[in-house]
Amino acid sequence: MKKQYDVIVVGAGPAGSTAARYAAANGASVLMLEKDRDVGYPVRCGEAVSHEGVIQFIQPDPKWIASTVTKFRLVAPNGSSVIPQLDGVGYVLERRIFDYELAKLAANEGAEVITKAYVYDLLKDSNGEAAGVKALIKDVKVEISCKVVIGADGVESRVGKWAGIDTTCHIRDMESCAQMTISGIDVDDETLDFYFGDEVSPGGYLWVFPKGKHTANVGLGLSVEEAKKKSAIKFLQEFIEKKFPNAAVLTHIAGGVPCAKTCDTLVKNRVMLVGDAGHQVNPVSGGGIISGMIGGMIAGEVAAEAIQKNDLSLLVQYEKRWQKRLGWRHEVFYNIKEAIAGFSDDRLNSICTSALKLPEHKRTLGGIFRTALWNQPSMLLDVAKVFVS
Amino acid sequence: MAKPFLMIYVRPGKCDFCGCCVGVCPEDAIELMEAKLSIIEDRCTNCRKCVWACPWEVLEFHREGIQDLPKDIVAVDDFQFANSLK
Numbered sequence: 441m442k443k444q445y446d447v448i449v450v451g452a453g454p455a456g457s458t459a460a461r462y463a464a465a466n467g468a469s470v471l472m473l474e475k476d477r478d479v480g481y482p483v484r485c486g487e488a489v490s491h492e493g494v495i496q497f498i499q500p501d502p503k504w505i506a507s508t509v510t511k512f513r514l515v516a517p518n519g520s521s522v523i524p525q526l527d528g529v530g531y532v533l534e535r536r537i538f539d540y541e542l543a544k545l546a547a548n549e550g551a552e553v554i555t556k557a558y559v560y561d562l563l564k565d566s567n568g569e570a571a572g573v574k575a576l577i578k579d580v581k582v583e584i585s586c587k588v589v590i591g592a593d594g595v596e597s598r599v600g601k602w603a604g605i606d607t608t609c610h611i612r613d614m615e616s617c618a619q620m621t622i623s624g625i626d627v628d629d630e631t632l633d634f635y636f637g638d639e640v641s642p643g644g645y646l647w648v649f650p651k652g653k654h655t656a657n658v659g660l661g662l663s664v665e666e667a668k669k670k671s672a673i674k675f676l677q678e679f680i681e682k683k684f685p686n687a688a689v690l691t692h693i694a695g696g697v698p699c700a701k702t703c704d705t706l707v708k709n710r711v712m713l714v715g716d717a718g719h720q721v722n723p724v725s726g727g728g729i730i731s732g733m734i735g736g737m738i739a740g741e742v743a744a745e746a747i748q749k750n751d752l753s754l755l756v757q758y759e760k761r762w763q764k765r766l767g768w769r770h771e772v773f774y775n776i777k778e779a780i781a782g783f784s785d786d787r788l789n790s791i792c793t794s795a796l797k798l799p800e801h802k803r804t805l806g807g808i809f810r811t812a813l814w815n816q817p818s819m820l821l822d823v824a825k826v827f828v829s
Numbered sequence: 830m831a832k833p834f835l836m837i838y839v840r841p842g843k844c845d846f847c848g849c850c851v852g853v854c855p856e857d858a859i860e861l862m863e864a865k866l867s868i869i870e871d872r873c874t875n876c877r878k879c880v881w882a883c884p885w886e887v888l889e890f891h892r893e894g895i896q897d898l899p900k901d902i903v904a905v906d907d908f909q910f911a912n913s914l915k
Contacts, residue, residue: 616884695884
């Protein structure tokens with residue numbers, strides 16, 4: 441480890457590793473710090489991604505693919521279900537291996553990686569701009585200088601707050617999540633199941649994502665507003681007892697997902713935020729792996745370019761490029777989420793009934809959202825913007 | 830007005846260190862390390878958002894304050910530890 445780098449990345453999840461990779465590939469000296477002792481563990485994720493998303497960054501490899509999925513099944517509160525048409529395939533990942541591979545890609549570009557390295561504050565210059573980090577590396581306090589700090593420190597991000605960026609997620613938008621990986625169950629390895637309704641997960645959804653060999657990630661997220669009344673773990677325990685009473689529980693984890701619009705500010709005082717830290721999550725699905733990696737890629741490229749040109753005022757280009765690439769889509773998805781979050785169980789049941797009446801070629805995700813929002817014409821435009829079908 | 834005493838209790842041994850509570854804390858009053866969670870008493874306003882957000886019911890609100898609760902808990906130990914970093 442050196443005393444100074446061009447870029448320090450805080451957090452070695454998919455967004456952090458991708459930021460480190462693209463910053464290093466574009467000529468910056470990069471240090472990535474991970475607070476846990478392992479990259480990729482513990483996993484806090486349902487682990488589903490699309491093929492189209494993943495291949496932008498890494499070729500699919502059986503060692504980090506638990507299951508290849510070809511179908512979605514959306515289950516209404518009354519148990520009826522609809523299987524929309526999908527164009528491509530998706531994967532349920534082994535994140536602990538996937539994240540490791542992404543960190544290796546960063547290392548192969550020259551980035552240094554240190555684990556069990558907890559960043560507890562920023563170093564600041566006389567102008568109050570970030571000039572490095574204060575970290576506890578294997579229990580020793582160290583100060584490391586840099587030109588740019590990339591905060592990839594997840595839902596619990598504090599790097600942004602230290603730079604003056606408001607990253608607090610409103611409790612209406614935070615999804616409180618619990619997941620168990622369970623085994624000894626009968627699930628279809630090619631289907632992602634989504635359950636909706638007040639009984640399973642009010643203001644969110646419950647997922648059953650197959651991981652092969654009679655194993656699945658079963659988890660749910662519900663709005664913190666709803667979790668005031670009953671916690672995520674209680675909802676999950678009830679569902680598993682009812683649906684998979686004899687399952688063996690291999691892991692159980694908690695988590696939070698910021699299903700909000702992207703933070704208004706992603707760049708300030710030489711700090712850039714990527715991934716969950718900047719709320720780069722699809723607010724409808726809660727998916728954040730690929731969008732975080734896209735944020736990381738843009739941030740890494742922009743940081744390296746600004747350093748090369750010796751003009752850190754260029755960092756703000758990252759916000760513009762993110763907005764153009766995905767930020768605008770997430771704003772539209774946020775509006776859709778707001779429109780559907782309050783639907784009653786009866787409404788969800790009738791949407792399912794209507795969706796089943798659609799001709800098969802129109803039974804797409806876009807088609808189902810159109811069905812759901814048919815009486816809100818302004819929303820149909822939004823659906824048309826984000827679903828090509 | 831005098832600052833209220835701490836009313837947020839971290840139940841020992843239950844936390845999964847997921848950070849959901851940190852994400853909703855408006856005061857940057859929670860310190861989360863690999864396997865340590867602590868409330869920074871000087872900043873906490875007892876707003877309870879962390880209590881509502883916690884997926885596992887690790888955080889609890891105690892109107893009467895937590896000073897009478899056992900001292901060998903994560904909250905107190907790590908509160909001192911976290912402050913020693915500042």
